[in-house]
Amino acid sequence: MIGKIKANWRVTMLIIIVLAALVVLFVPAFDASEEQIGNESEQAQGLTNLQYGLDLAGGTRIRAPLIGMTATGVEFGGDSEAEVAAAVAEELPDTGTTDIIARQEFEDEPGTVEVVDPDVSESEFADAMDRAGYEYDEIQDVLTDETHDEAIEVLEGKVNQAGLSGATVQRADDPTGGTFIVVEVPGEDRQDVLDLIQERGEVRVDIYHDSDGDGNYTTEQEALTRDDFQSISTARQSDESGPHVPVTVREDSAEEFQQKAVETGLAQEGGSQCTYDENPESTDPCLLLVVDGEIVNSFGMNPGLADSMRGGSWAQDPSFILTTTSFEEAQRVSVNLRAGALPAELDIFGAGTTSFISPTQGEQFQTNALLVGILSVLTVAGVVFARYREPKVALPMIVTAFSEVIILLGFAAYLGYPLDLAVIAGFIAVIGTGVDDLIIIADEVMAQGDVSSRKVFDSRFKKAFWVIGVAAGTTIIAMSPLAVLSLGDLRGFAIFTILGVLVGVLITRPAYGDILRHLMTNR
């Protein structure tokens, strides 16, 4: 028995690997799907541990670069990051400090200055740097790695806060120097995802007032920003205050805000009635809720809150609500406040791509693609039977080809690689080349009559293997550019074709040789 296993070790290995692949595919403990963001994800609860890509699961994928430029090798000359950012922003007419990011990792070493305002051109940026008096090496059309990392973190926060389960945010570089951010959200509509990530989501609260009573209103900007909040609740809806987001202000900011509210007259006796929308020139003082520079709502202060501000007791228990005009708006404000603002905007329509597949369509693609795959394999089987007319040759061929597919599916499940249409097309192509190679082996071995001795068999098998090896080498070389380049869907196709060729040459084809030898020489 042991001798037999030893003599047929290639077949034994094939059986072990196929069994391992089946275990990975079907035993729930090996489910790799839990590593994604949003643990409560309901996906991948099917029969197998396979993960489906967006093509087959449905959902939205957005792939876009961040807008902005970086000046590298900037001499800060002893100035702090904030000072540099402020100085450069000063030299650009319509650009605020939130659009300039200065970074210096070590003191006395050159740093970087990034501008993320889409309206600033490269020459304007260069001029501003010169006027601000900072020397730099060059201006690049891409933002720094740190900014990309921050953007990814914020985007992950946003999709999580919005309750989108199973979403992923990744960075993808392509060899022409482009850097993209790829956001994939299963089961979600395109427009909803766009609404969530398209804007930077910089939220602030301004106070609009006319405290000196001369009829000229002024806006006290950034009375409250994200950093001033201790906690931010999810959006609520109530009869009394409509859609709103409850927040708590940090202790150290609360005193200051309380003082401002009193000084500007916001917390005047009887509270303030805001009529900013109807007649901004004759309203009580207002709080303005501003998202990305746009006023999304204005509201006053009720008498009770105003009283406690004036009395100074509010700062002891500084809770507060931000009211909005709709519940969706409240949700957006809450998500933006909790996840923070994107350091730069995504250039989705200028240099990106978006795709959406409805979940029902994805399900249909799943069934259909499976059907296409099965029928293609059956066709191969039919042709092979028609050609050899001998089950002894044809049957092991088909079994071997199938085991190749099972091993590949096992790999996909083990790696947690999401299957999509291109990967399935790759599988079918792999079966094609796989069977080709089995035909070479069978023909070579059976050429010129019976193979009686093991020696003859081995020498013929070796010859056949030379051809297969060279062919496999060329296929791997031909597909490797696709596996490396970030050409969207095709990466999966290439990776699985290469993997399939390797599995074929190293595992399944030698085993087929053993099976064939057993069947041919034992008679």
Place this chain on the structure above:
Amino acid sequence: MVDIAVPEVDYTQYSNRQLVAVPLVMLAVALLVIFGWYVMTGAPANLGLEFTGGTELRIDVEGDDPRGQIDEAFSAEPQSVQQVAADGAYIVSFREGEISSSELEQEANDAGFEIQTIDQVSASFGGDTQILALGGIAAAFLGMSLIVFGMFRTFVPSIAVVASAFSDIMIPLAMMNLLGIDLTLGTVAALLMLIGYSVDSDILLNNSILRRTGDFYESTHRAMRTGVTMTLTSMAAMAVMTVLSYLFGIQIMTAIGLILVVGLAADLMNTYLLNVSLLRWYVHEGVKR
């Protein structure tokens, strides 16, 4: 069951020149079509959405006269409208232009169409992808050539393999132009896949003729028996994949399948006409020199 008998071609009846003529004429026509396309359109093939930028929607349209409804619903002129055979959905594509994909989505929703898929690619992204894809094909072809030359270490047999692989890619490319199939990422993958398939049967033939003792014609027939079986098997699988995925409207699989069917047919011709005659010349005359 059908009996697949690989035909025995009597090569002795034809001169090398006669044998080479057919594949060379086909290649010349293919190159002419591709060149003509380049002169007329500025690109060697019809570039698909991924390369030009634009928006493609797959929508369900209820009610009468779906085409008319589609024309009415969108404020931009669609570049193409195709119907999917299996479920009757429509694939409507728009070139990148004055109307944004969000507006198109809105218009489709307003018209009561059910959106199954949306793909949107911006023009500059498409331009970069084009360069990448071309570079990928060139790198793959170069890598393949190096391996082949490294393996055979003689000029004529190596160039025979490389030339037939080249032709195997050019003929389907020209055919895509004539049939109006767009060059997409899927078809680029199929073209790369062809390099692998093409080299398979060529190496088998070269190996059989050069590394074996025995008569040239006998070796050729033996290699042909195996090679033709291989190619036909793959073609059958790909043909089934093409037809089914066309019916189901799975575009990427249809494209990959179709290119492979045509490319494999071209490979049969190139391997057993072009490659055989080059090898015959090499074995009978080239070696003696």
